[in-house]
Amino acid sequence: MKAEIISAYKLDDSEIEEIVKSFKFLKDVAVENTVDKKIKAGFIIKYAGKIVDLSISSRLNSLKNLLYETD
Amino acid sequence: MESLGIDIKLLIAQAINFALFFFIFKKFIAKPFSNFFTEEVKKEKEKEKILVDLKDKEELMIVNQNKTKLQMKKELDEAIKKSKQEASLYKTKLVAEAGEEAEEIIVKAKKQIETEKKQAEKEIKNKVAQLSNMLISQSFDKYLSASAQKEITKNILNNLPKNIN
Numbered sequence: 025m026k027a028e029i030i031s032a033y034k035l036d037d038s039e040i041e042e043i044v045k046s047f048k049f050l051k052d053v054a055v056e057n058t059v060d061k062k063i064k065a066g067f068i069i070k071y072a073g074k075i076v077d078l079s080i081s082s083r084l085n086s087l088k089n090l091l092y093e094t095d
Numbered sequence: 096m097e098s099l100g101i102d103i104k105l106l107i108a109q110a111i112n113f114a115l116f117f118f119i120f121k122k123f124i125a126k127p128f129s130n131f132f133t134e135e136v137k138k139e140k141e142k143e144k145i146l147v148d149l150k151d152k153e154e155l156m157i158v159n160q161n162k163t164k165l166q167m168k169k170e171l172d173e174a175i176k177k178s179k180q181e182a183s184l185y186k187t188k189l190v191a192e193a194g195e196e197a198e199e200i201i202v203k204a205k206k207q208i209e210t211e212k213k214q215a216e217k218e219i220k221n222k223v224a225q226l227s228n229m230l231i232s233q234s235f236d237k238y239l240s241a242s243a244q245k246e247i248t249k250n251i252l253n254n255l256p257k258n259i260n
Binding site: 094 | 221227243252
């Protein structure tokens with residue numbers, strides 16, 4: 025089963041390696057990098073039904089939600 | 096006796112005549128008259144008694160009428176007083192109810208104003224949030240260079256806890 029790393033630009037090998045190192049569940053897993061400019065910056069990991077969203081777009085959404093919720 | 100001019104026979108006849116007259120008068124004239132008078136007096140007394148009774152009754156009736164009038168007036172006054180009191184109470188109740196209703200309306204209106212105000216604030220906040228988000232998003236699209244994106248990736252990785260499962 026492949027893991028998907030979505031980023032706003034094409035990640036180089038060193039960056040992919042760093043990401044794999046940081047996440048234990050990516051060890052010994054084939055990784056595929058997909059580019060999606062909508063996420064602005066950062067990355068999203070999708071693997072076995074698990075999603076790790078470290079993108080700037082999600083931070084922006086969080087910020088937007090925070091603004092909505094603040095009284 | 097004869098020398099005195101008194102005729103004894105005539106005297107006896109007169110005496111008998113008088114006795115007879117007395118007997119007849121008493122039996123047939125004096126007694127019925129007496130009875131008649133007694134009866135008349137009795138009737139008069141009865142009439143007077145009846146009149147007195149009637150007068151008493153009339154007075155009693157007048158007294159009773161007055162009493163009844165007074166009682167009726169008293170009852171009427173009581174009823175008017177009671178009605179006035181009830182009307183006053185009802186008025187007070189109505190005023191109180193109107194006051195309560197007015198208070199309720201004011202409270203409702205205040206609540207509605209507060210809700211609408213909150214809703215408006217929320218909408219403005221949402222608009223501001225949307226606008227801010229849109230501006231930031233557009234700024235990122237416009238000014239985020241490839242090197243900056245790489246720097247962000249690096250920064251994220253550096254700030255991650257080690258060996259995440």
